[in-house]
Every structure is written in C-alpha cells, then in structure tokens.
Amino acid sequence: MVLRLAVKWAMALAWVLAVAAVGAFAQQGVVKVGTAAAGVGQKASGVIEVAAGVDAGTSIPVVVVHGAKPGPTLALVTGAHGTEYVSIIAVEKLIGVLDPAEISGTVILVPLVNVVSFEQKVPHVNPVDNKSMNRFYPGKADGTQTDRALYAITKEVVDRCDYLIDYHGGDLDESLRPYAYWGPTGKAEQDRISKDMVLAFGLDHIIIWKERPTDPAATRYLDNTASVRGKASIVVEAGHAGTVETDDVALLVNGTLSTMRALKMLPGEAHRVENPVWIVKLDDILAEQAGIFYPLVRRGTYVSAGMKVGYATDYVGKVIQEFRAPEAGVVLHINAVPSMKKGDNLLDLGVVGSAP
Numbered sequence: 001m002v003l004r005l006a007v008k009w010a011m012a013l014a015w016v017l018a019v020a021a022v023g024a025f026a027q028q029g030v031v032k033v034g035t036a037a038a039g040v041g042q043k044a045s046g047v048i049e050v051a052a053g054v055d056a057g058t059s060i061p062v063v064v065v066h067g068a069k070p071g072p073t074l075a076l077v078t079g080a081h082g083t084e085y086v087s088i089i090a091v092e093k094l095i096g097v098l099d100p101a102e103i104s105g106t107v108i109l110v111p112l113v114n115v116v117s118f119e120q121k122v123p124h125v126n127p128v129d130n131k132s133m134n135r136f137y138p139g140k141a142d143g144t145q146t147d148r149a150l151y152a153i154t155k156e157v158v159d160r161c162d163y164l165i166d167y168h169g170g171d172l173d174e175s176l177r178p179y180a181y182w183g184p185t186g187k188a189e190q191d192r193i194s195k196d197m198v199l200a201f202g203l204d205h206i207i208i209w210k211e212r213p214t215d216p217a218a219t220r221y222l223d224n225t226a227s228v229r230g231k232a233s234i235v236v237e238a239g240h241a242g243t244v245e246t247d248d249v250a251l252l253v254n255g256t257l258s259t260m261r262a263l264k265m266l267p268g269e270a271h272r273v274e275n276p277v278w279i280v281k282l283d284d285i286l287a288e289q290a291g292i293f294y295p296l297v298r299r300g301t302y303v304s305a306g307m308k309v310g311y312a313t314d315y316v317g318k319v320i321q322e323f324r325a326p327e328a329g330v331v332l333h334i335n336a337v338p339s340m341k342k343g344d345n346l347l348d349l350g351v352v353g354s355a356p
C-alpha cells in the first residue's frame with residue numbers, strides 16, 4: 001500500500017515536471033519585448049509601455065522579428081531624436097524588409113523612441129521634460145518621462161540583445177555628412193566584433209569615440225549602455241536638415257543588412273568599407289552669443305587650419321563673430337539654419353588620424 005502510494009506520487013511528480021518542461025519549452029519559442037510576442041519564424045509588433053509618473057506616460061513602438069533559425073539577438077534603435085527622419089524611415093523600411101524565414105536569430109526594432117518629438121516636430125529633446133533621449137541612460141524607474149522611457153529600453157531591449165545599432169542623423173537644424181561612431185572598450189573580443197560591425201555597415205567616415213563613461217549606472221548614451229554591458233554596439237548617422245533622401249535611407253538600410261551578414265544573421269557576404277577615413281578627434285565650434293549664422297562651407301568639406309568656415313551677424317547686419325577651423329579636418333555637420341543662440345554647436349570638425 002505504502003509502495004503503491006509512493007509510485008502514485010512519483011508518477012504525479014513526473015507528470016508535473018513534464019508539464020513544466022513543456023511550458024518552459026513553449027516559453028523559449030516566443031520572444032516577447034513589451035507587448036510584441038513573436039514565435040519562431042514570426043514578426044510581431046507592439047509597444048513598450050512607460051507608465052505615467054511625475055509626468056505623462058508614453059508608448060514606444062517595437063517590432064520583434066524572430067528568425068526561423070537560431071542565432072544572436074540584434075537591437076536596432078532609432079528616433080531618440082524624433083526629427084532625425086532618415087534614421088526613423090530607414091528602420092521603418094527594415095521592419096518591412098526583414099524576413100524571418102531568412103534570419104538566424106532575432107532582431108528587435110525600436111523605430112521611434114521619442115514619439116512626442118516626432119509628432120510635434122521638436123528637435124533634440126523630448127518636449128515633455130526637455131531632455132535629450134540619448135543622454136540619460138541607463139534611465140531611472142522614478143524620474144521624468146525620458147528617464148523612465150530609457151530605463152524601460154535598457155531593461156527590455158539592451159539587456160536582451162547581444163549586439164546593438166543606434167541610428168541618428170542630421171536633425172532639423174543640422175547639415176550632416178554620413179558617418180559612424182566606433183567606441184572601443186579595451187575588451188579585445190567585443191572590440192573586434194564592434195569594429196567588424198562598423199566596417200560592415202559601410203559608412204566611409206568613422207569616428208573613434210574614446211574616453212566614455214564606464215559606470216553602468218551612468219552610461220549616458222544608448223550605445224555606451226550596451227557596450228558597458230558587454231554587447232558590441234555602434235552608432236550610425238545619415239540624413240540632414242529634415243530631408244528624407246533616398247540615398248541617405250539606402251545607406252542605413254543596406255548598411256544594416258550588410259552588418260547582419262557579418263554577424264551571420266543573414267546569408268551572403270558583408271560589404272566592408274575598405275579604406276574608411278578614421279576621425280580621431282572632434283572640434284566643436286560654438287556660438288558665443290545669439291545672432292544670424294552664415295555658413296561658408298558645406299557638410300563634408302575638408303578645411304585647412306585657420307580657414308574661415310562661417311560668420312554671424314546681429315539682427316541689423318553687423319558682424320559679431322567669425323568662425324575659423326582650429327585645425328585641418330572634415331566638416332561632419334554644420335548649422336543648417338540662420339537661427340543661432342548662445343552656446344549652439346554650429347559645426348563639428350573631424351580631425352583625421354591613422355587607422356586603429
């Protein structure tokens with residue numbers, strides 16, 4: 001009797017364990033980010049909900065493309081600056097282009113982090129709390145909307161991925177030539193992968209971004225948040241002054257597909273840029289006071305040390321400031337509009353160095 005009872009218990013336990021195992025297996029088959037849940041071979045969309053707190057809540061759109069074959073997880077995030085349109089439209093295009101049947105692994109796409117900036121056409125910041133949505137990572141559960149949104153992205157996207165690409169581009173007031181950032185961490189294997197990602201992406205000017213925060217609780221930037229957590233990541237930028245030009249969008253779409261080939265998430269060969277221009281230093285040229293800005297060079301222009309690159313007048317035509325290149329370099333971005341207030345970064349000059 002005792003023995004029969006023991007056998008019954010053992011059978012019951014085996015049944016419970018079997019059900020639990022099937023449950024775990026089914027769980028493994030679905031990737032869920034926010035409300036987007038995709039089984040193997042599926043594409044699903046949803047939102048990352050950010051609840052109201054000290055200010056309004058927000059819903060950040062998200063798409064999960066769960067490949068038919070196993071592999072790593074790649075996160076594609078854009079729209080922290082909601083009027084950098086080329087980067088947003090490129091990720092929108094990728095939502096349509098990526099076919100789960102061809103993919104090994106999973107792609108998490110976040111096409112528009114800063115929804116209110118996009119809707120209200122406000123550059124640089126989230127109008128809800130006036131914060132840049134790429135300066136407050138890893139975010140806070142109890143801060144203003146930007147803090148809470150970035151906290152959710154860190155938890156839902158960064159912590160879940162193996163690799164990350166952060167997309168930006170010239171904002172409404174920025175005339176920008178395309179370029180990428182590569183931020184070496186000193187961890188050899190991670191840096192090898194991120195360097196291969198940036199070469200495979202194919203943008204021909206690459207900024208080497210060193211001396212970045214290393215404290216996981218104060219990483220500031222999205223790509224740095226991923227890098228500090230051991231995930232190879234890069235930043236790519238294309239687009240200028242509110243335009244959505246086909247060539248700029250194609251740079252970001254094709255660059256992403258090539259990077260996925262390098263990561264073995266798509267079949268085929270990556271097209272790596274062979275001789276990129278490596279930028280080893282950035283010089284910011286700032287406005288000393290408010291006025292009207294007149295550029296004398298274009299995005300992408302190479303300038304010599306001391307060359308006049310622009311000037312500013314007051315509102316009655318008197319020249320109040322001249323802007324000169326502090327050293328030789330390439331104009332990565334220049335102010336695209338006459339508006340100029342004190343402290344504005346009017347021009348980013350990239351100083352060219354040797355390959356790392």
Ligand SMILES: [Zn+2]
Nearest residue numbers: 081084168169
């Ligand atoms: Zn940006």
